[in-house]
Amino acid sequence: MSLFTDDIVSFKSVLRLSYNFLAGRNYLKKKKFTDKKKLVGIALPFSDLVFAASAIPVFPIRMEQYKIHNYLSALGSASSLFGWNVTSKLLGFAKQFDVLNILDNVLDDVIHTINEKYNELYDLGIKNGVSNDFCYGITNLTGMFLSKGKNIDANLNYSIRCSAWNKYSESLKYIIPNSKQIWIDIPPRNLGNSVELLEENIKNAISELEELTGNLITDNSLRKQFQLGNQIKKIYNSILRNSCIDDFYPCNPATFAEILVLLGLSFQDLNSDAQSYLENITQLQNEINERKRKGIGMDVSKMPKLLITPVFGGWEPETHEILYKLGARTIYADWLIFKFLEEIPSSNNSDPIEEYAKFLMNITTDGIGYDQNALTDNYMNSAKELKIDGMIFNQVFGCHSIANCYTLLRNKIKRNLEIPTTVMSFNKIGENIEQTRTRLEAFMELFIY
Ligand code: SF4
Numbered sequence: 001m002s003l004f005t006d007d008i009v010s011f012k013s014v015l016r017l018s019y020n021f022l023a024g025r026n027y028l029k030k031k032k033f034t035d036k037k038k039l040v041g042i043a044l045p046f047s048d049l050v051f052a053a054s055a056i057p058v059f060p061i062r063m064e065q066y067k068i069h070n071y072l073s074a075l076g077s078a079s080s081l082f083g084w085n086v087t088s089k090l091l092g093f094a095k096q097f098d099v100l101n102i103l104d105n106v107l108d109d110v111i112h113t114i115n116e117k118y119n120e121l122y123d124l125g126i127k128n129g130v131s132n133d134f135c136y137g138i139t140n141l142t143g144m145f146l147s148k149g150k151n152i153d154a155n156l157n158y159s160i161r162c163s164a165w166n167k168y169s170e171s172l173k174y175i176i177p178n179s180k181q182i183w184i185d186i187p188p189r190n191l192g193n194s195v196e197l198l199e200e201n202i203k204n205a206i207s208e209l210e211e212l213t214g215n216l217i218t219d220n221s222l223r224k225q226f227q228l229g230n231q232i233k234k235i236y237n238s239i240l241r242n243s244c245i246d247d248f249y250p251c252n253p254a255t256f257a258e259i260l261v262l263l264g265l266s267f268q269d270l271n272s273d274a275q276s277y278l279e280n281i282t283q284l285q286n287e288i289n290e291r292k293r294k295g296i297g298m299d300v301s302k303m304p305k306l307l308i309t310p311v312f313g314g315w316e317p318e319t320h321e322i323l324y325k326l327g328a329r330t331i332y333a334d335w336l337i338f339k340f341l342e343e344i345p346s347s348n349n350s351d352p353i354e355e356y357a358k359f360l361m362n363i364t365t366d367g368i369g370y371d372q373n374a375l376t377d378n379y380m381n382s383a384k385e386l387k388i389d390g391m392i393f394n395q396v397f398g399c400h401s402i403a404n405c406y407t408l409l410r411n412k413i414k415r416n417l418e419i420p421t422t423v424m425s426f427n428k429i430g431e432n433i434e435q436t437r438t439r440l441e442a443f444m445e446l447f448i449y
Contacts, residue, residue: 011251013284017262018110020271020280024062027272031056032151038213041155041179043141044312044368045268045340048356049202050156052217052225053209059269060144061121063151066113107258114265115317119429121147135398136314136428138168145175154180154212156205158360160368161188162401182208190365198357206353222352228274230343235281236263237341243288244331245387247301250291253329257320259284260332264311267335303329304389304447309379310334310402315394315426322437326444328390337382339367375402376409383417389447390420392440397427420446 020027031037038055047057121143122136128146130139149155155176157169173181184205187194206217240260243249249256263281270277291297305328308319312334320330335341344359346352366374383391391413395403410421422443424436 011259011284011287013280013287014107014259014262016280017266017271017277017284018107019068020273020276021062021262021266022066022068022110022113024058024272025065028056028058028063028151031272038153039151040182040209040212041145041149041152041176042269044158044160045335046156046158047269047274048222048225048229048344049205049209049217051228051270051274052221053206053213054215054221055153055209055213056272057156057269058152058272059265060141060148060152061114061117062269062272063148064117064121064144066117068113107255107262111258111261111317115429118314122428133398134164134168135396136426137312137396138164138398140314142168142171142175145172149176150178152176152179154182154209156209157181157183159183159185161364161371164398164400180208180212182212184360186360186364188364190361195354195357195361198360199353202353202357202360219352222356223346223348223350225274226344226346226352226355228278230346232267232270232274232278232281233341233343235285236267237336239263239285239288240331240333240336240341241385243285244333245305246292247299248292248297249300249329250288250297252298252324253300253303254321254324257324257330257332260330261317261320264332264334267340300329303327305329305331305387306390306392307331307333307383307386307388308392308394309337310396311394312338313396313399313402314429315396316424316429316433316436318433319392319424319436319440322440323444326440328444328447331386331388333382333386337367337378339363339378372405372408376405376412379405379409380412380416383413383419388419390422390443392443393421393423395423395425397425 028039032039038053039058040050040053040055041060042050042057043059050057118140122140123143124146125139125141125143126132128142130142145155149172155172157172159166159169169183172179182205183201184198185201187197210217244256244260251259266277306323308315308330309332311332320332323330339362342359342362344352345355365371366378379391391409393406393409395406406423410423413419413421420443422439424439425432
C-alpha cells in the first residue's frame, strides 16, 4: 500500500495545480499559436514583469511532454466538459471503488514524473558539454533550454550573486540564438545609488518587453500584477506560517510535504496563468481549513518538524518519505527564506518601478544574494518563525555559494536556537538514497526523548 493513503482526490485544488503544471505544453501551444502571445522563459519566481506585459512566463520544464497519470488526464478532459466541481464529485464517486488506492497515488506520481524529467534534462545538459562541476539546478536548466528552448520568444535573465548562475545565463544566447535575451542586472550590494541603477535596468527590460509584445507596460498594469502576486504570496505565506506549524494536518505529513513541493515548483511561473493560480491556491487554503474543521487529517503533534533547505537547486525528493517513515514531518520553505514571498507595495501613489527595484534588492542583500551572514540570519529567522525542531541542510555538489554557509549556520543555530542540524550532500536525484537514509536515521535518534 502506498504511503500516500490520503484522500487526495478531495483536494481539488492540488489536482488542478498538478494538472496545470503537467499540461503546460498544450496550454502554452494554444497561447502562442492561437492567442498569438509571446512566451518568455524565466527561472526562479520572476514572472511579474512578463505578466504585466501581457506575455506568458514559462519555467522551461513545463514545455516538456509528460506521461500524465490516467486519472489526472481523465480529470483534465472531464473538467473541460463538466467543470471542476462536477468532475471532483465524479472522482469522489470513483474513489469508493478504488480498492487498489490508485487515486491516492496521483500526487506522488506527479512529483515522480517531474523528477524523472529533471534527471533526463540533467543528463541532456551533461551530454551537451555542461561541466560536471556545475550544480544540478544549472545543469538541468541548461538541459531544459536545449530541449525546448527554441519555442520561447525571449528569456528574462536576472543576474544574481552566484557567478555560476550568471555564466549559465550568459550561455543561453548560444543555446537559443533566435530568442531575445532580456537582462536585469541586480547590483550585488545595496550601496549608494544601487536602487536607482536597478530602476534604470528595470526600465530598459520593460522597454524590451514592450518592443517584443507590442504592449505598453504602464504603472497601472504593474500595480495590478503586484496586487495579484501579493494575494498569492499572502496565501502561500499563510500555508507555511500557519498550516505547517499546526499540530493537526489536513492530510498525512508526507502528502503535505508533496503539496509544498508542488507549490515550490509551480510558484516560479505561476503555471503561466496568475489569475487561475490565485484561484487554485485560494481554494487550497479553503480546503485545508475545511478539512481541519471537519477533523479530516492527522494529529502530528508528536512528530518533529524538520526544515529541509535549500531545495531549489535540486534535492533528493525521497527525503520527506524517509522522514515520514521515521516519524517526522518535513517543511520546504525556500521562497520564504529567500524573500520571494515578500509583498511589493502597490497602492495608487506608489512608484511601481521603485518598489520592484527595492523588492529585488532585498532578495539580493537579504535573500538569495549569498552574503553568508545575511543568509544564515535568514535561515535562523525562518527556523524561529516556522517553529521547527530541526534543520537539514542540503549541500548541493558544485555549489560554491549557498553550500558554503553550513558551518556558519550550524554554529549560529547551536548558539542561539539549540536545535539539531545535519547536512546531506546532493548530486543527482536517486543517487545516494541509502546514504541519505542512514544519515537521516542517525539524525532522528536525536529526537527520541
Ligand atoms: S547558488 Fe549554488 S545551487 Fe544556486 S545556482 Fe548558484 S551554484 Fe547552483
